[in-house]
Amino acid sequence: MTGIDMLWLPILLSSVLVFLVSSVIHMMLPWHKGDYRKIPNEDKVMDALRPFAIPPGDYMVPRPSSMKDMSSPEFTEKMKKGPVMIVTVVPNGPASMGKNLALWFLYSVVIGFLAAYVAGRAVAPGEPYLHVFRYVGTTAFIAYAVALWQTSIWYHRSWITTLKVTIDGLIYALVTAGVFGWLWPKQ
Numbered sequence: 703m704t705g706i707d708m709l710w711l712p713i714l715l716s717s718v719l720v721f722l723v724s725s726v727i728h729m730m731l732p733w734h735k736g737d738y739r740k741i742p743n744e745d746k747v748m749d750a751l752r753p754f755a756i757p758p759g760d761y762m763v764p765r766p767s768s769m770k771d772m773s774s775p776e777f778t779e780k781m782k783k784g785p786v787m788i789v790t791v792v793p794n795g796p797a798s799m800g801k802n803l804a805l806w807f808l809y810s811v812v813i814g815f816l817a818a819y820v821a822g823r824a825v826a827p828g829e830p831y832l833h834v835f836r837y838v839g840t841t842a843f844i845a846y847a848v849a850l851w852q853t854s855i856w857y858h859r860s861w862i863t864t865l866k867v868t869i870d871g872l873i874y875a876l877v878t879a880g881v882f883g884w885l886w887p888k889q
Contacts, residue, residue, distance in 0.1 A: 704822040706815070708887045713814035716881035720810045720874045721803075727870055737863045756791050763787045788857050810874075817841040817878060827887040834886045839879030847871025 728734055741747055764780040766772040821837035847868040854864040 704825060704827050704887060706818055706822060708827070709818040709822060709882070712882045712885040713811060713818050715885065716814050716878040717807060717810040719877050719881060720813075721807050723873060723877055724806070724870070727873070733866060733870075737860070737866065758791050758793050761787075761789045761791065763789065813842055813845040813874075814878060816845060817882065821882065825886070828889045829886065831883040831886070835879040835883040838882040839875050842878040843871060843875035845871075846874045 763786065764777060766774075766777050771777050817838045820841045821834055824837050825834050847870070850867050850871070851864060853859040854861050
């Protein structure tokens with residue numbers, strides 16, 4: 703067993719490297735350019751929705767008021783007529799990346815911590831690189847990628863986007879596992 707107190711350096715360094723790799727993937731490569739399509743007649747749609755002043759949050763349209771309502775002829779007709787949407791409304795104004803980047807880094811630290819916890823329970827100090835790599839990599843992959851699959855299953859996110867995010871998650875997991883394997887306590 704390896705204590706978390708011995709693993710802060712790999713937790714933090716892997717978080718920094720994942721942050722840098724994700725910045726390259728999202729800002730320098732065209733990999734995610736087409737993840738979100740432009741809605742047809744964007745200006746008209748925005749003009750039509752603006753008077754409703756929809757507060758930030760997640761919405762489903764149409765949304766049944768109960769399980770019983772889901773099978774009503776009225777709700778069934780709404781679903782047929784459409785549009786059927788799951789929408790996230792964000793606050794108005796310029797995009798502020800600072801908060802999102804800080805949260806992303808914190809998220810990476812949490813994943814590093816969880817991977818350290820799992821590997822620390824299973825791998826003793828001085829164990830071989832690949833033994834550490836396997837535990838940390840699997841845990842990090844589950845956190846960075848597998849956890850997102852439910853978005854396509856339940857909320858109809860494009861499976862292509864989910865596949866791209868899964869590949870991103872695999873890269874982040876490999877970086878995390880590599881750092882832990884390299885910096886794992888020797889004894």
